[in-house]
Amino acid sequence: MSEYKPVVFVIDDSPSVRDALDSLIRSVHLNVQSFGSIEEFLQFIRPDAPGCIVLDVRLPGLSGLDFQREMAKSNIDLPIIFITGHGDVPMSVRAIKAGAIEFLTKPFRDQDLLDAIYLGIERDRSRRQASAIVAVLRGHFASLTARERQVMLQVASGRPNKQIAAELKLSEVTVKVHRRHVMRKMKAKSLADLVRMADKLSDSAETA
Secondary structure: OOOOOOEEEEEOOOHHHHHHHHHHHHHOOOEEEEEOOHHHHHHOOOOOOOEEEEEEOOOOOOOHHHHHHHHHHHOOOOOEEEEEOOOOHHHHHHHHHOOOOEEEEOOOOHHHHHHHHHHHHHHHHHHHHHHHHHHHHHHHHHOOOHHHHHHHHHHHOOOOHHHHHHHHOOOHHHHHHHHHHHHHHHOOOOHHHHHHHHHHHHHHHHHO
């Protein structure tokens, strides 16, 4: 999957902090986009690239922790690294349990932030690659007829042709024909490959 260079989004209402973080992140040859508020970030058209968010906990308007909860509604699926000068243990636990990569209290070591950024970018890259694979599988699955989809799900559940034929009130020969079509259209190289495809489709449907 082709992609643009990773981008780190910095959201902090302090211009001096934004400038310092911008300089640090650019020093390791990563792209940076800085914002003074959540509202500014939401108005920005994000590139189709892996990335993460370095987010201040306390912000004017919507806070960092509140934004973390609202991200799914805004169709934003980027890893978050929280930074704060006013953190406490309950706040950090809440952030990490909600999926944050790290919760750093100012002043923090530059390397600690960079390590968290690299982890966030890698996690987002993996998520994007997995999403691309699922999108291809969905396309293949959409090309199946209704009967072929039934046969695929039966095959992926481990049922033999004879049992599938009885379940769907078909002949075994017909089941074998549908099965061949399923393997070809899904581009599955083996039964195990088809089972993994069905699992990925099922998992994506449950988390959608």
